[in-house]
Amino acid sequence: MNYDYVIVGAGLAGLTFARIKADEGKKILVVERRSHIGGNVYDSYNNDGILIHNYGPHIFHTKDKGVYEFLSRFTEWNDFQHRVLSFVDGNLIPMPITLENVNKLYNLNMSTEEMKDFIAKKAEKIDEIKSSRDVALSMAGQEIYEKFFENYTKKQWGVDPKDLDTSVISRIPLRYNRDTRYFTDQYQGMPKFGYTKMCESMIASKNIKIMLNTDFEEIREDIPESAQIIYTGAADAYYGYKYGRLKYRSLKFKFETYRMEEYQEAPVVNYPNDYDYTRITEFKKMTWQKSDVTTIVKEFPCDYDPDDPEADEPYYPFPTKEWKDKFALYKADMDKEKRVHFIGRLAQYRYYNMDAVVRTAIDLAKEV
Numbered sequence: 001m002n003y004d005y006v007i008v009g010a011g012l013a014g015l016t017f018a019r020i021k022a023d024e025g026k027k028i029l030v031v032e033r034r035s036h037i038g039g040n041v042y043d044s045y046n047n048d049g050i051l052i053h054n055y056g057p058h059i060f061h062t063k064d065k066g067v068y069e070f071l072s073r074f075t076e077w078n079d080f081q082h083r084v085l086s087f088v089d090g091n092l093i094p095m096p097i098t099l100e101n102v103n104k105l106y107n108l109n110m111s112t113e114e115m116k117d118f119i120a121k122k123a124e125k126i127d128e129i130k131s132s133r134d135v136a137l138s139m140a141g142q143e144i145y146e147k148f149f150e151n152y153t154k155k156q157w158g159v160d161p162k163d164l165d166t167s168v169i170s171r172i173p174l175r176y177n178r179d180t181r182y183f184t185d186q187y188q189g190m191p192k193f194g195y196t197k198m199c200e201s202m203i204a205s206k207n208i209k210i211m212l213n214t215d216f217e218e219i220r221e222d223i224p225e226s227a228q229i230i231y232t233g234a235a236d237a238y239y240g241y242k243y244g245r246l247k248y249r250s251l252k253f254k255f256e257t258y259r260m261e262e263y264q265e266a267p268v269v270n271y272p273n274d275y276d277y278t279r280i281t282e283f284k285k286m287t288w289q290k291s292d293v294t295t296i297v298k299e300f301p302c303d304y305d306p307d308d309p310e311a312d313e314p315y316y317p318f319p320t321k322e323w324k325d326k327f328a329l330y331k332a333d334m335d336k337e338k339r340v341h342f343i344g345r346l347a348q349y350r351y352y353n354m355d356a357v358v359r360t361a362i363d364l365a366k367e368v
């Protein structure tokens with residue numbers, strides 16, 4: 001085991017760190033318990049030849065030029081600009097809350113100035129913003145909160161938004177113009193040949209060795225003292241759950257393929273108030289693949305149950321004080337580690353977008 005770094009997890013956090021250090025001439029071992037690299041950004045072609053995102057739709061978007069430039073070494077991008085529609089009161093309404101959205105919802109034809117007055121009258125005055133519900137009400141008022149956010153959030157998290165940390169609905173994107181793109185970040189798009197191809201290109205270095213289907217526990221005792229460990233798995237697992245398990249929310253995905261060119265009007269349609277699923281994604285609308293069949297995925301949120309053999313992955317750390325406090329116990333231990341560095345959404349127990357994960361790994365690589 002003659003490695004400078006042993007990296008646990010072949011997601012974006014682990015692979016970013018691996019590649020930077022490999023380019024510096026360091027010897028890297030990446031261990032990954034799944035049978036593939038990429039972590040949750042993994043994509044693959046299904047039996048109908050459609051490129052799907054196996055762990056749910058991933059749209060890359062960032063304001064961080066350094067992150068964009070780093071990933072652009074490993075992929076070209078298509079210029080995809082994400083759009084979302086929300087099925088509300090029987091109509092498909094563009095998300096987020098923009099002039100288009102509000103005009104369509106209320107069947108009005110307001111100008112920007114009129115919309116500002118309209119929203120200002122609806123927004124509720126809340127002295128102390130304590131929950132996600134407070135965030136939404138204080139920005140857009142009861143009606144918009146109920147139609148777009150309340151039930152969607154309940155479905156997604158299984159609890160009322162009033163019990164969720166403000167970070168879940170940290171701010172409602174409110175735009176007083178007609179820009180109906182979901183994200184307005186300067187850099188956005190899809191890797192032209194998919195995320196898996198991008199990740200394969202990231203590890204194409206003679207200094208990186210990958211062990212798939214291998215849990216950290218299987219090699220833990222064999223790692224020499226001289227190697228540093230970059231751990232991107234779950235914090236509670238690293239410490240043998242000594243303070244108990246952390247809570248995660250998960251998703252069950254239902255993929256369906258149809259013999260038609262197009263299934264829906266937008267890449268993603270949200271269903272805040274109807275059905276048990278939260279949203280439907282049509283992959284071809286994001287990847288621009290041409291085919292006379294199309295594949296969609298419906299997302300059914302659920303709690304992560306590690307004892308359920310059918311269980312999916314622990315996707316979302318649970319954003320309430322109780323679970324943040326429990327994570328703080330692990331964090332105190334993590335801070336004392338000398339040669340183990342914890343990065344990524346599982347180890348840091350926080351929801352991170354792809355760009356933030358890559359940024360954390362770039363910064364850590366500079367530091368160690």
Ligand SMILES: Cc1cc2nc3c(=O)[nH]c(=O)nc-3n(C[C@H](O)[C@H](O)[C@H](O)COP(=O)(O)OP(=O)(O)OC[C@H]3O[C@@H](n4cnc5c(N)ncnc54)[C@H](O)[C@@H]3O)c2cc1C
Pocket residue numbers: 008009010011012013014031032033034038039040041055056057058059060061214215216217232233234237251315316343344345346352353354355357
């Ligand atoms: C449904 C969904 C949709 C998303 N959509 C977007 C989006 O549109 N845009 C965006 O920017 N971000 C999105 N994200 C977030 C994005 O997936 C993450 O930011 C990113 O994938 C996190 O990378 P990571 O390396 O931290 O974690 P992961 O991708 O989870 O990688 C960690 C890896 O470590 C492995 N591992 C864990 N424990 C062990 C162990 N003990 N031994 C060996 N291996 C181990 C895991 O198998 C996994 O492969 C989405 C996330 C989800 C769940």
